[in-house]
Amino acid sequence: MSFTDAIRVVVSLELRQRVRAKSWYILLGVYVVIVAAISILLLVALPAFGWAGGGGVLSTIVYFVLLLGTLVTPALSGNAVNGDRAEGTLATTQVTQVSSTALILGKFLAAWISALAFLAASVPFLALCFVVGGVAFDTLLVSLVVLVFELGVVAAVGVGLSALLTRPIFSIVVTYLVVAALSIGTLMVFVLAGIATQSTVTSTTRYQDYSGSNGESVCSQWETTTYTTPRFDPYWSILMANPYVLLADATPTQYNAQGDVEDLFGGIKVGARQAQIAPELDRRYDYCDTTDGYPESKSAKQVVDSTVPGWFVGGLIHLLLGAGMVGLGIRATRTPARKLATGSRIA
Numbered sequence: 001m002s003f004t005d006a007i008r009v010v011v012s013l014e015l016r017q018r019v020r021a022k023s024w025y026i027l028l029g030v031y032v033v034i035v036a037a038i039s040i041l042l043l044v045a046l047p048a049f050g051w052a053g054g055g056g057v058l059s060t061i062v063y064f065v066l067l068l069g070t071l072v073t074p075a076l077s078g079n080a081v082n083g084d085r086a087e088g089t090l091a092t093t094q095v096t097q098v099s100s101t102a103l104i105l106g107k108f109l110a111a112w113i114s115a116l117a118f119l120a121a122s123v124p125f126l127a128l129c130f131v132v133g134g135v136a137f138d139t140l141l142v143s144l145v146v147l148v149f150e151l152g153v154v155a156a157v158g159v160g161l162s163a164l165l166t167r168p169i170f171s172i173v174v175t176y177l178v179v180a181a182l183s184i185g186t187l188m189v190f191v192l193a194g195i196a197t198q199s200t201v202t203s204t205t206r207y208q209d210y211s212g213s214n215g216e217s218v219c220s221q222w223e224t225t226t227y228t229t230p231r232f233d234p235y236w237s238i239l240m241a242n243p244y245v246l247l248a249d250a251t252p253t254q255y256n257a258q259g260d261v262e263d264l265f266g267g268i269k270v271g272a273r274q275a276q277i278a279p280e281l282d283r284r285y286d287y288c289d290t291t292d293g294y295p296e297s298k299s300a301k302q303v304v305d306s307t308v309p310g311w312f313v314g315g316l317i318h319l320l321l322g323a324g325m326v327g328l329g330i331r332a333t334r335t336p337a338r339k340l341a342t343g344s345r346i347a
Helices: 003-019 022-049 055-077 082-087 090-094 100-121 123-132 137-164 168-196 233-239 243-250 264-274 300-305 311-332
Strands: 198-206 223-230 282-286
Touching: 003 100, 022 055, 022 100, 022 123, 055 100, 055 123, 055 137, 055 168, 055 243, 055 264, 082 090, 082 137, 082 168, 100 123, 100 137, 100 311, 123 137, 137 168, 137 243, 137 311, 168 233, 168 243, 243 264, 243 311, 264 300
Parallel strands: 198 282
Antiparallel strands: 198 223
């Protein structure tokens, strides 16, 4: 049996087990109903926020698939190896021509394909976005590629942990913790690190004073005040390890005539790119000079154009994480084993 044949056998066996379960079809059916309801509601509600067309619906559906995928994939992959060990079938597989590398890669691909089934169920609603209009092909293509990649990373983490940890429930929980660390933990670290890093801002201001007896305005004296402001710009790269931010930053942004974003991808991208811009520490406001005026705020397009993309940083981190967990899983299932954890089942 060749290496590719061994992987194909493992994938086939894993997928057949899932297809036979009625709960799998029930879960897909519930998912389709929820996506259909969300799509209809979005088509009705988003025009009120200026996001007419299918762009806002598309980005929301893709994020919903990512959310559900990161919730379901740990359950599909977190017990892929230790579940077989608990049932006494892992040792039977290990004495065949299936190597530990083919075993782990096969289980990883099966878990990945199972997660992509939710994406496949969303295809009719993604097609609806094209019918409505306002969706660029490159936006759809890149968002789907990143989505497929992220689901693969979660599947790799789950399979790797299931090979490293003895108890299935524990490996599933740890996989959820890893997903939570990437999705929520990165945001918490970013916010707390920015708040902990403070810089002093010096503000110099003068204004028109109408307190004179003749009612004429005169310029007041320059007033200088200082205060502290948080610094988030040194830590913007932490956000790129977040799968939702990575997806938004990698996806091409659509703008309207005013330079504002038209979908959820663009809104999250602008917020993440804004974190790269350092605050102005020496500010001067001259309200006596009518030609000076108030500082104009940048449009979303100007913010994105003035900053650098960082999705490749998060992509590299996730790639190393997934590949590392698969590598550790292969090492943990290699036979003959020199050392087994306490309570491990041989056959």
